Amino acid sequence: MEADDAVAHGLLEGRARGVAQVAGVSGTGGSAEWRRASPTVFESPFLDWFTRTHWLSPVLVLGPLASVLAVFGVRSAGWAAAGWAVAGYVAWTLAEYWIHRIAYHGSALARFGGRTQWLVHGIHHDHPDDPRRPATPPLTALPLLIAVVCAMWALGGTGPGLCAGAAFVAGSMSQELVHHHLHRGRPSTRLGRALRRHHLLHHYRDEGTRFGVTCPYWDYVFGTAGSRPGARDDLGG
Numbered sequence: 001m002e003a004d005d006a007v008a009h010g011l012l013e014g015r016a017r018g019v020a021q022v023a024g025v026s027g028t029g030g031s032a033e034w035r036r037a038s039p040t041v042f043e044s045p046f047l048d049w050f051t052r053t054h055w056l057s058p059v060l061v062l063g064p065l066a067s068v069l070a071v072f073g074v075r076s077a078g079w080a081a082a083g084w085a086v087a088g089y090v091a092w093t094l095a096e097y098w099i100h101r102i103a104y105h106g107s108a109l110a111r112f113g114g115r116t117q118w119l120v121h122g123i124h125h126d127h128p129d130d131p132r133r134p135a136t137p138p139l140t141a142l143p144l145l146i147a148v149v150c151a152m153w154a155l156g157g158t159g160p161g162l163c164a165g166a167a168f169v170a171g172s173m174s175q176e177l178v179h180h181h182l183h184r185g186r187p188s189t190r191l192g193r194a195l196r197r198h199h200l201l202h203h204y205r206d207e208g209t210r211f212g213v214t215c216p217y218w219d220y221v222f223g224t225a226g227s228r229p230g231a232r233d234d235l236g237g
Contacts, residue, residue, distance in 0.1 A: 039123075039127065041119060050139070050140070051133065053132075053133065053135055053136075053138065055177075055184070057135060057137070057138050058172070058176040058177065061138035061139070062169050062172060062173040065169050066169040067166075069162045069163075069166035069169065070085075070162075070163065072158070073085075073160075073161070073162030073163035073165070074163065075159075076157075076162065077158075077160055077162075080159065084160040084161075084164045084167075086167070088152070088164030088166065088167030089167040089170070091167075092168045092170075093171065093212070093214070093215035094218065096171070096172075096175055096212065096215060097212045097215060097218040097219070097222070101211040103120075125203060125207065129183055135176040135179065135180055141172060145168070145169050145172060148165065148168055149162075152165045152168070153165065171214075174214065175213055178195065178213065178214050179199070179213050179214075183199075195213070199213055206226050209225065209226030210224065210225065210226055211224055
């Protein structure tokens, strides 16, 4: 475990990304200063404001939504609420994995141009420790989450749909919090260190693998877990 954790922390000083310099951002690609940079992406301060958020924003926006859905769902579903909540959470983990794999790193967003893909996710890989972009702005994710909840409600009815929707929204919120902790914190539990190592390998070893942030098990199911690096592997530079 100590060797594995050392590899994970060593990845923070791993390969230089070699990305183009952004005006006003000093440091070289891959350096700590570069990773913490928060470049302006829109000339309009108003538009640029929407690309930034506080790490607690998901709790303040998605937490109440998940709570309201859960209350009304449990009232209607009764004892079956727990089962539907589990189903909703499983649906979220699959969404987390496939959105990360297909939309963020696949061709879905690339069809709209490289800049679109960079704005949505590429900027996070170029500046993963940006303190002003620690999470997806909730107002950006909210329309998609509401659409998913409405679909679950329409397909499953009030009780099942709202319970599953509550778990789906809670899963999205928890993913943002866990993701922030993996980058900005120092996990102390065995599970936390394993998740951090898995995610940092995605960032600094191979961006084409390890798409599950809170659900790395899907990487093993779908064959994207990547090869296990050794402590002496060349991480690039």
